[in-house]
Amino acid sequence: xxxxxxxxxxxxxxxxxxxxxxxxxxxxxxxxxxxxxxxxxxxxxxxxxxxxxxxxxxxxxxxxxxxxxxxxxxxxxxxxxxxxxxxxxxxxxxxxxxxxxxxxxxxxxxxxxxxxxxxxxxxxxxxxxxxxxxxxxxxxxxxxxxxxxx
Numbered sequence: 001x002x003x004x005x006x007x008x009x010x011x012x013x014x015x016x017x018x019x020x021x022x023x024x025x026x027x028x029x030x031x032x033x034x035x036x037x038x039x040x041x042x043x044x045x046x047x048x049x050x051x052x053x054x055x056x057x058x059x060x061x062x063x064x065x066x067x068x069x070x071x072x073x074x075x076x077x078x079x080x081x082x083x084x085x086x087x088x089x090x091x092x093x094x095x096x097x098x099x100x101x102x103x104x105x106x107x108x109x110x111x112x113x114x115x116x117x118x119x120x121x122x123x124x125x126x127x128x129x130x131x132x133x134x135x136x137x138x139x140x141x142x143x144x145x146x147x148x149x150x
Contacts, residue, residue: 007089009079013053014040014093016141017061017068017100019120022150025100025107026126027061027115036121036129038138040093053096060115062108068098074144078137093137097145123149 016038017025026036041056043049054065074095081090100106109115121129127138142149 010086010088010091011043012041012091012093013043013049013056014038014078014095014141015053015057016095016097016145017057017063018071018097018148019100021120022148023120024123024126024149025061026119026121026129027109028117030112030114030116032131034129035131036126037131037134038126049094050096053094057098058110060110060113061118062110063100063106067100067102067106069101070096071099071148072097072145074141078140080133080137083133095141095144097148 019025024038027039029035029037039053039057039060041052041060043052047055050070054068057063057068058065074097077092077094079090079092082088107118109118123138123142127135127142130138
């Protein structure tokens with residue numbers, strides 16, 4: 001008997017972190033080599049969106065809230081479906097744009113459960129290297145934040 005996934009979409013948040021040159025901070029997934037993404041994660045019940053995204057950034061990257069400055073929030077959430085790997089049908093994310101105000105030393109990869117490498121890249125390079133089912137979302141947030149990107 002195959003396990004049927006539900007029709008629910010998991011609520012979450014995602015973050016683009018820029019440097020002073022307008023490059024984005026990309027992270028290589030530990031479980032999927034050569035696949036890069038932005039920090040993102042699920043929203044806890046009753047959790048404020050901004051607090052959730054700062055928590056996810058800290059857990060996954062080690063970057064503290066005091067090291068980043070909020071620049072913008074995407075005007076609408078994005079949606080994508082999983083390719084049969086999850087109990088959920090997909091995810092709905094609220095995206096935020098931050099700038100790293102401190103040095104690169106703030107990037108410690110947090111708990112190192114999800115990522116094992118990072119680099120500053122152009123948004124085009126991130127779109128090229130993200131898993132295929134997330135590409136439309138990354139293109140959408142690139143348009144939302146294009147005024148800030150290199």
